[in-house]
Amino acid sequence: MSKQAVKKVVLAYSGGLDTSVILKWLEDVYHCEVVTFTADLGQGEEVEPARAKAELYGIKEIYIDDLKEEFVRDFVFPMFRANTIYEGEYLLGTSIARPLISKRLIEIANETGADAISHGATGKGNDQVRFELGAYALKPDVKIIAPWREWDLTSRDTLLAYAEKAGIAVEMKRGKKSPYSMDANLLHISYEGDILEDPWVEPEDDMWRWTVSPENAPDTATYIELDYKGGDIVAIDGQTMSPATVLAELNKVGGANGIGRADIVENRYVGMKARGCYETPGGTIMLKAHRAIESITLDREVAHLKDELMPRYASLIYNGYWWSPEREMLQTMINASQVTVNGRIRLKLYKGNVIVVGRESPTDSLFDENIATFEDDGGAYDQKDAAGFIKLNALRMRIAARKRG
Numbered sequence: 001m002s003k004q005a006v007k008k009v010v011l012a013y014s015g016g017l018d019t020s021v022i023l024k025w026l027e028d029v030y031h032c033e034v035v036t037f038t039a040d041l042g043q044g045e046e047v048e049p050a051r052a053k054a055e056l057y058g059i060k061e062i063y064i065d066d067l068k069e070e071f072v073r074d075f076v077f078p079m080f081r082a083n084t085i086y087e088g089e090y091l092l093g094t095s096i097a098r099p100l101i102s103k104r105l106i107e108i109a110n111e112t113g114a115d116a117i118s119h120g121a122t123g124k125g126n127d128q129v130r131f132e133l134g135a136y137a138l139k140p141d142v143k144i145i146a147p148w149r150e151w152d153l154t155s156r157d158t159l160l161a162y163a164e165k166a167g168i169a170v171e172m173k174r175g176k177k178s179p180y181s182m183d184a185n186l187l188h189i190s191y192e193g194d195i196l197e198d199p200w201v202e203p204e205d206d207m208w209r210w211t212v213s214p215e216n217a218p219d220t221a222t223y224i225e226l227d228y229k230g231g232d233i234v235a236i237d238g239q240t241m242s243p244a245t246v247l248a249e250l251n252k253v254g255g256a257n258g259i260g261r262a263d264i265v266e267n268r269y270v271g272m273k274a275r276g277c278y279e280t281p282g283g284t285i286m287l288k289a290h291r292a293i294e295s296i297t298l299d300r301e302v303a304h305l306k307d308e309l310m311p312r313y314a315s316l317i318y319n320g321y322w323w324s325p326e327r328e329m330l331q332t333m334i335n336a337s338q339v340t341v342n343g344r345i346r347l348k349l350y351k352g353n354v355i356v357v358g359r360e361s362p363t364d365s366l367f368d369e370n371i372a373t374f375e376d377d378g379g380a381y382d383q384k385d386a387a388g389f390i391k392l393n394a395l396r397m398r399i400a401a402r403k404r405g
Contacts, residue, residue, distance in 0.1 A: 003029065003030050005115065005143075006030045006032045006115045006116050006143060006145070007032055007033065007115050008032055008033045008034075008035060008112060008113065008114040008115055008116075009026055009030065009032050009033070009034050009035065009114055009115070009116045009117065009118050009145060010035045010036075010037055010105050010108045010109045010112065010114045010116070010117045010118070011023060011026065011034050011035065011036050011037065011117075011118045011119075012037055012038075012039075012101060012105060012117075012118070012119045012120065012131075013036035013037060013038050013050060013054065014038065014050060014120075015038065015047075015049055015050035015053045015054070017156070017159055017160070017163065018120045018159065019120050020053065020168050021153065021159050021162050021163055021166075021168060022118060022120055022147050023036070023054075023057055023059070024057070024162075024163075024166045024168055025147055025151060025153075025162070026118060026145065026147075028166075029150075029151075030145070032115075032116075033060075034059060035059070035061040035062075035063070035108060035112050035114055036050070036054045036059050036061075036062050036063065037063040037065070037104060037105060037108050038050040038051070038062075038063065038064045038065070039065055039067050039100070039101055039104060040064070040065065040066045040067060040068060041067055041068060041071050041097055041100070041185035041186060042068045042071070042184075042185055042186025042187075042244065042247075042248065043184040043185050043186075044184055044189075045184075047064055048064060050064065051064050053169075056169070057168075061112055063104075063108055065104060067100060067104065068186055068244040069242060069243060069244045070100065071097065071100055071185065071186060071187075071244070072186060072187075072243035072244045072246070072247050073242075073243040073244075074100070075096050075097070075099065075100055075322075076096060076186075076187055076243070076247065076283075077231075077232045077243055078331060078334070078335070079096050079317060080283070080286050080287065080290055081231040081232070081290070081334050081335065081337075081338050081341075082306065082309075082310050082314075082330075082334045083287060083290060083291055083294075083306070083307070083310055084310060084313055084314045084317065085287065085310075085314060086266065086314040086315070086317075086318045087264070087266055087267065087314075089262055089264045089266075090262065090264055090266055090278065090318075091187070091188065091262075091278070091280045091283040091287065092314065092317050092318060093183075093185065093187040093188025093189075093190065093280055093283065094126075094127070094183050094185075094188070094190055095126070095130065095317050095318045095320075096187065096317060096322075097185045097187070098127060098130035098131055098134065098320065098322075099130070099134045099320075099322035099323060101131065101134075102130070102131050102132075102133075102134030102135045102138065102323075103134065103138060103323075105117045105119075105131075105135060106135055106138045106139045106142065109139065109142065110139070115143055116142065116143035116144065116145050117135055117142060117143075117144055117145070118144070118145040118146070118147065119131045119132075119144075119146060120147070120148070121146065121148065122148045123146070123148050123149045124270065124272070125268070125270070126268050126269050126270065126318070126319070126320070128146055128148075128149075129269055129270065129319065129320045130319075130320035130322075131144075131320075132144050132146070132320075133319075133320040133321060133323070133324075134320065134322060134323050137323035137324065138323060179193065179194035180192060180193050180194055180196065180207065181193040186244060186247050186248060186251070186282075187247065187280060187282070187283050188260075188278050188279060188280040188283060189209060189210055189278070189279050190276055190277070190278050191203070191207055191276065191277040191278070192274065192275070192276045192277075196275050196276070196277060197275065198275075199265050199275045203263060203277050207277070208261065208277075208279060209279065210251065210255045210260070210279040211254070211255040211258055211259065211260055211261055211279050211281055212255065212256065212257075212258050213258055214258035214261075214351045214352030214353075215258075215351075216258070217256070217257050217258035217350070217351045217352065218256070218257065218351075221348045221349060221350040222253060222256070222257055222348070222349040223346065223347065223348055223349075223357075224236060224237060224253060224285075224346075224347050224349065225237050225238070225344055225345065225346050225347075225358075226289050226344065226345045226347070227343075227344050228289075228290075228293045228341055228342055228343055228344070228345070229342050230338050230339065230341065230342065231290070231293075231294075231335075231337075231338030231341040232338075233246045233250075233286065233289070234246075236249055236250070246282075247282045247283075247286075248282070249282075250281065250282030250283075250285045250286065251281050251282040252281075253281075253285075253349065254281025254282055254284060254285050254349065254354075255279070255281040257349040257350065257351065257352070258351055258352040259281045259284050259285065259349060259352055259353070259354055260278075260279050260280045260281030260282070260283065260284040260285075261277070261278070261279055261352070262277065262278045262279075262280065263275075263277050264276055264277070264278065269318065269319040269320070284354060285347065285349070285354050288347070288354040288356060289345045289347060289354075289356070290341075292345050292356040292359050293341055293342075293343050293344075293345050293359060293361065294306075294341055295359065296343070296359050296360075296361055296365045296366060296367045297340045297341050297342065297343060297361050297364045297365060297366060298337065298340070298341065298366075299366065302337050306334065306337060309330060309333075312330070313327070313330050313334070316330070340364040341364070342361055342363055342364050343359065343360055343361025343362070343363075343364065343365065344358075344359070344360050344361070345358065345359050346358030346359070368380075
């Protein structure tokens, strides 16, 4: 599809410098009508000002969508049913938000009759892959415009110069501006750039926004209880909550106890290593608690199979394949495993630590105290059976040892 063939574009729009320049650039270069879409994923910032900015630039079709509940219910919770973590450390806070944004971009394109969608992801990062793989999976023939791969505006200074020439208002916030590139939603906030580009340099303590440092966390532990149904948290301390409310509350209590900071060098899908820092207080609690409730409700081989498949599932999400048939196949299996994951977990939160101190499942626990006890089990388990079990499992090793002489 040529530039001339693009009549209307749906732009993922934040109202910041980059997407404001993109909006005008699309009009200048593609001579097309622009529809703006701003998603509220719980990033903690006002999204309504984006409407005023879009109106100022003459945009007629403006979408401002509150997607917090859908985000947690249909994306975050399903991901945590798999105990998902990328490369042993990253809880995928940015990655899991992208398929929902792609989905909504395509829905709006269909609703408005747009020819194309556009995003502000750079040509060096993972997000361009995530947005576009998702869009193509949902609308195979969609035209995607990625300005960072087309234009010659390669720095903040060139963007500011373009904005000034085009009459785009750029807010100059008072006080110290963060030097970091940040992305936030209800699951996490990320930091990249500036001093973090040197993996030897420790982050400055005033960088962190959601969590107190473990050193400054309360000296008294906080106890919480989480109720699970079908692998998802449905209540905190006995109070029933919606998915988004659950995560918001866990972020609050986790952040207050110094939980959820991570400093990672990760392998991007595009080939480079990148250093990023993340705050994921609620997600850190969720991961620990979910593994705890599964420990008493899942069959051993089911649990081990899930653990074997999880890295593959995590890579699919990280690399942008949420809408792929293989991710959906894995999700079906994961969801089936969660039917019996019901019960309650009691946690102690203390200076950056999430400590499991209690677990129960009146209906689905596989923990049998009569068998597990070190005291007299009344014949529930015949210890003599272990001798044959061990000999049979040692047979191949005994044969090999005899061969070796």
